[in-house]
Amino acid sequence: PPLYYIQLHFWMVFGKSDLWIKMNSVLWSILALLMVFILSKDLFNFDLALGAAFVFAISPFEVFYSQEARMYAWLMFLALGSFFFFHLFFEKQNWLHLVCAGLFTEGFLYSHGAGFLILFSLGGYVLWILVESRFRRRRLVLQTGLLLLVMLILYLPWLRAADSIYVGHTLKPSLFEVVQTLFILGYGMITISSNLMWIEWLAIALTMVGFLLALFYNRKARGFIVSFIFIPIATCLLISYLNRPIWLYRTLAYIEPFWSLAIAILIFSVVPS
Numbered sequence: 001p002p003l004y005y006i007q008l009h010f011w012m013v014f015g016k017s018d019l020w021i022k023m024n025s026v027l028w029s030i031l032a033l034l035m036v037f038i039l040s041k042d043l044f045n046f047d048l049a050l051g052a053a054f055v056f057a058i059s060p061f062e063v064f065y066s067q068e069a070r071m072y073a074w075l076m077f078l079a080l081g082s083f084f085f086f087h088l089f090f091e092k093q094n095w096l097h098l099v100c101a102g103l104f105t106e107g108f109l110y111s112h113g114a115g116f117l118i119l120f121s122l123g124g125y126v127l128w129i130l131v132e133s134r135f136r137r138r139r140l141v142l143q144t145g146l147l148l149l150v151m152l153i154l155y156l157p158w159l160r161a162a163d164s165i166y167v168g169h170t171l172k173p174s175l176f177e178v179v180q181t182l183f184i185l186g187y188g189m190i191t192i193s194s195n196l197m198w199i200e201w202l203a204i205a206l207t208m209v210g211f212l213l214a215l216f217y218n219r220k221a222r223g224f225i226v227s228f229i230f231i232p233i234a235t236c237l238l239i240s241y242l243n244r245p246i247w248l249y250r251t252l253a254y255i256e257p258f259w260s261l262a263i264a265i266l267i268f269s270v271v272p273s
Helices: 003-014 018-043 046-057 060-065 072-092 095-109 117-132 138-163 175-186 194-217 219-242 253-270
Strands: none
Touching: 003 018, 003 072, 018 046, 018 060, 018 072, 018 253, 046 060, 046 253, 060 072, 060 175, 060 253, 072 095, 072 117, 072 138, 072 219, 072 253, 095 117, 095 138, 117 138, 117 219, 175 194, 175 219, 175 253, 194 219, 194 253, 219 253
């Protein structure tokens, strides 16, 4: 999809050196970092917001792609903005927030071939709000549901084009490849030697158990952990097995800031204040 390259085209009006082109990703990475802090502060508190921003800032995946002339830092910023403005709409019922949410979402959709995954994340979040409120927010859920439908309709022209494209580097993952992908997203871009693979398995197992515990003990964390961590992973797996392979760690890049926030929640849960 063209949107990332369109904005990069205008960025390059002011310079075409490698350094200047990569600075575009640095900019979006910094904005994503600020968005992590703002979102975390609104959801939780100032201390946890600092912790989440710190975890995100040192994330190997985030650091790597903040220096690459690729769209992944841009995607993380857009995903955060989309979720943040949906959250604000449910909290304040301001139509301006819903419009901003729509703009961020459509920007995400038109910036990556697997951009449709964010519709599953946002749809999951809207359903969680409906259930969590015991169906008292039906009107707000209907409004956001209609917006997501409009977003899908506007995305259909690209979805039709995307369906005709074969991408050779995606795969139908084994359990080993799932663990390796999640480890890359959460902990490192460096491949661990075969005799130390147990480190990856242990790290992901403990992390998933921690996220599940957070679902039970932290009500505010439930919406984004389910919607922006578990649902994208499950959707990507289902599509890869039932339709066509789309599994790749870069496909799931937008969950990285939410992963960092969830890790910060786990740290603050076990470390005395």
